[in-house]
Amino acid sequence: MADKPGMAVHKFASCDGCQLAFLNLGEDLLTLSQAVDIVHFAEAGPVNPEAAVDIAFIEGSISTPEDLERLLRIRANTRYLITLGACATAGGLQALRNFADADEWVASIYPEPGYIQSLATSTPIARHVKVDLEIWGCPVTGRQVLAAVSALLSGVSPWIEKDKVCMECKRHQTVCVMVTRGIPCMGPVTRTGCGALCPSFGRDCYACYGPAENPNTGSLARRLEGLGLVPEAVARRFRFITAGATEFAEAGAYRGDLSHD
Amino acid sequence: MTEPRHIPITLPVLARVEGEGTLELRVHDGEIEDLRLRIFEPPRMFEKLLEGRDYSEVPDMVARICGICPVAYQMSAVHALESLFGVRPTEWIRAMRRVMYCGEWIQSHSLHIHMLAAPDFLGFPGMVEMAQRHPDEVRRGLMLQALGNDLIRLLGARSVHPVGVRVGGFYRAPKQGEIDSLLEELRAALPQAEALVRWTASLGFPEDEQQFTCVALRHPDEYPMNEGRLVSTQGLDIPADLFEKHFVEHQVPHSTALHCLHDGKPYLVGPLARLNLNMDRLPGHVRDVVDGLRLGFPSRNMHHSIVARAIEIMIAVHEAIRLLESYREPHSPNINLRPVAGVGAGCTEAPRGILWQRYEIDAAGKVRRARIVPPTSQNQARIEDDLRQSLRCFGTDRREEELRHHGERVIRNYDPCISCATHFLDLRINRSASG
Numbered sequence: 164m165a166d167k168p169g170m171a172v173h174k175f176a177s178c179d180g181c182q183l184a185f186l187n188l189g190e191d192l193l194t195l196s197q198a199v200d201i202v203h204f205a206e207a208g209p210v211n212p213e214a215a216v217d218i219a220f221i222e223g224s225i226s227t228p229e230d231l232e233r234l235l236r237i238r239a240n241t242r243y244l245i246t247l248g249a250c251a252t253a254g255g256l257q258a259l260r261n262f263a264d265a266d267e268w269v270a271s272i273y274p275e276p277g278y279i280q281s282l283a284t285s286t287p288i289a290r291h292v293k294v295d296l297e298i299w300g301c302p303v304t305g306r307q308v309l310a311a312v313s314a315l316l317s318g319v320s321p322w323i324e325k326d327k328v329c330m331e332c333k334r335h336q337t338v339c340v341m342v343t344r345g346i347p348c349m350g351p352v353t354r355t356g357c358g359a360l361c362p363s364f365g366r367d368c369y370a371c372y373g374p375a376e377n378p379n380t381g382s383l384a385r386r387l388e389g390l391g392l393v394p395e396a397v398a399r400r401f402r403f404i405t406a407g408a409t410e411f412a413e414a415g416a417y418r419g420d421l422s423h424d
Numbered sequence: 425m426t427e428p429r430h431i432p433i434t435l436p437v438l439a440r441v442e443g444e445g446t447l448e449l450r451v452h453d454g455e456i457e458d459l460r461l462r463i464f465e466p467p468r469m470f471e472k473l474l475e476g477r478d479y480s481e482v483p484d485m486v487a488r489i490c491g492i493c494p495v496a497y498q499m500s501a502v503h504a505l506e507s508l509f510g511v512r513p514t515e516w517i518r519a520m521r522r523v524m525y526c527g528e529w530i531q532s533h534s535l536h537i538h539m540l541a542a543p544d545f546l547g548f549p550g551m552v553e554m555a556q557r558h559p560d561e562v563r564r565g566l567m568l569q570a571l572g573n574d575l576i577r578l579l580g581a582r583s584v585h586p587v588g589v590r591v592g593g594f595y596r597a598p599k600q601g602e603i604d605s606l607l608e609e610l611r612a613a614l615p616q617a618e619a620l621v622r623w624t625a626s627l628g629f630p631e632d633e634q635q636f637t638c639v640a641l642r643h644p645d646e647y648p649m650n651e652g653r654l655v656s657t658q659g660l661d662i663p664a665d666l667f668e669k670h671f672v673e674h675q676v677p678h679s680t681a682l683h684c685l686h687d688g689k690p691y692l693v694g695p696l697a698r699l700n701l702n703m704d705r706l707p708g709h710v711r712d713v714v715d716g717l718r719l720g721f722p723s724r725n726m727h728h729s730i731v732a733r734a735i736e737i738m739i740a741v742h743e744a745i746r747l748l749e750s751y752r753e754p755h756s757p758n759i760n761l762r763p764v765a766g767v768g769a770g771c772t773e774a775p776r777g778i779l780w781q782r783y784e785i786d787a788a789g790k791v792r793r794a795r796i797v798p799p800t801s802q803n804q805a806r807i808e809d810d811l812r813q814s815l816r817c818f819g820t821d822r823r824e825e826e827l828r829h830h831g832e833r834v835i836r837n838y839d840p841c842i843s844c845a846t847h848f849l850d851l852r853i854n855r856s857a858s859g
Contacts, residue, residue: 176468179841180491180584186535186574187583189566196552206538208550256488257468285468302491302584360581362765364588364596369484382479399477404488 175223254407448839496774508768538565593758693777
């Protein structure tokens with residue numbers, strides 16, 4: 164069937180966890196392979212990185228000069244480009260290096276740093292090429308990727324979650340860990356889509372799905388300080404899995420609420 | 425003097441490995457002069473990312489090293505930190521960690537067997553094509569993979585980067601009802617896991633006996649996962665915190681994964697090494713099944729790794745049933761602890777072999793220094809050794825396509841998780857001839 168849409172899954176600096184959103188689909192993976200022609204997905208088998216496709220999924224962040232060249236070729240060869248997960252969408256946990264001296268880091272891990280070619284930064288895909296759809300999450304879920312593929316196959320715009328984790332907790336009737344137990348939770352500023360798993364396990368959300376729409380980070384930072392976190396600990400809460408997202412990178416510069424009223 | 429004739433060849437990305445790498449071969453007059461497995465992971469520098477973070481953040485961070493074995497990273501980390509703080513987990517915590525690890529072994533091994541390795545043995549490009557001819561086997565594999573994920577979810581809420589693990593135990597204890605429904609699934613899966621062992625054993629294997637040293641954990645009475653001494657087939661027997669005295673990592677120019685050597689030599693970690701060193705720790709019923717196979721374990725044939733993985737799936741299903749049958753909801757799913765300054769190490773059996781971590785913590789509970797030695801960097805020197813021997817036996821004058829396919833099969837036996845260490849596997853052959 165030559166007229167099936169072509170799909171590719173590419174990988175950059177990442178943990179492979181978002182590709183598992185496909186590989187953990189079970190029977191649905193076989194169904195998906197009927198609906199689209201999976202032309203490149205090295206971990207699953209097909210290898211054809213240069214083929215022209217309709218949908219290219221990208222996992223991982225850009226951190227070497229070769230990565231950047233490869234990314235430009237992928238963009239030129241695809242109709243829709245979709246980023247999968249925190250690394251591709253915000254630079255990932257490894258974007259923490261953007262706040263440090265990366266050369267010094269390489270030198271302290273590798274005895275011969277000259278062999279290691281690495282950019283000083285880990286950056287999201289959208290910093291370099293046009294991205295048609297960003298799927299947030301660390302990791303993304305099978306539900307998210309299937310919804311995106313189904314929407315594109317049906318010719319409609321994919322639905323993207325922008326709500327806060329708090330909203331999902333309310334819908335699940337999960338008792339608020341911050342209000343009832345004083346646990347410093349990131350739910351009020353974090354995008355949902357995960358299922359509000361952490362509060363349902365009695366712990367704090369740690370913002371692995373990135374910033375929600377219109378997050379009031381300043382207000383949450385003051386609240387966290389009110390719960391007893393020192394300013395440096397408040398800053399670390401924002402500088403975590405999605406430290407490279409603009410709203411969190413800014414909030415991560417938090418140095419305390421100087422205007423106590 | 426004659427000019428050597430060089431024919432550089434680049435072949436596409438190696439398929440069906442977790443991550444990417446390149447195989448470079450230099451062949452002169454039919455002899456392998458140089459062979460390099462370039463595992464190229466854009467360096468993510470996790471050990472540095474951890475510096476300055478609070479100890480309590482470590483389990484959520486190290487999970488991100490590998491989406492396929494996040495539980496292993498969390499387990500080695502919490503053991504290292506708890507030993508540093510001088511606390512011992514309760515029996516309940518110990519049992520639940522083992523259950524969670526069973527889930528990861530089942531999930532990771534099922535994925536590897538069905539999506540990555542079995543297509544080699546049966547001559548298919550991938551699982552999707554294999555499913556046309558072997559639908560029942562593929563379905564069984566997908567069912568087991570899902571079961572492994574369910575077990576991780578029981579304690580971690582999700583199977584990739586689970587959120588339930590903390591230093592000192594778990595955030596939440598499962599309810600009895602959740603245990604009961606999983607037990608039903610597990611009991612139904614046990615005969616399926618046994619059938620999987622028999623199926624993998626019937627696949628047909630190249631004759632390829634090699635000499636190599638196996639290294640694994642060994643526990644006084646269990647098949648090893650979270651605890652044990654480090655032992656080898658050469659007589660090593662040490663507590664895991666002495667790892668650095670006997671195992672040394674060094675950098676090679678062609679890889680971002682550091683090579684690790686044991687007393688200066690390559691060694692094997694992973695399912696086959698574990699099984700070879702722990703045959704007498706197999707649960708009774710599993711032992712009977714293994715004894716009934718025509719293959720002889722312990723084995724020196726790396727192609728038997730796929731069977732070792734299936735056997736470990738059966739062990740894990742059996743163990744999860746045993747542990748969950750005596751489940752009781754605890755008073756608390758975690759123990760109290762107070763951070764103290766010091767250094768602590770932890771070693772557990774990731775699906776791909778021993779995963780060693782060491783942390784130095786300051787008095788405020790922050791990470792001063794971290795060191796992580798993943799299984800793939802330990803296996804890398806052994807993989808190169810194996811490739812040299814296997815490709816010589818296979819014949820270096822064969823077509824590139826054949827060489828690549830055989831090389832891929834050899835590499836896949838190790839299930840290299842290239843994200844852990846490493847990414848890009850294409851083959852570059854440089855052939856030359858005198859005259």
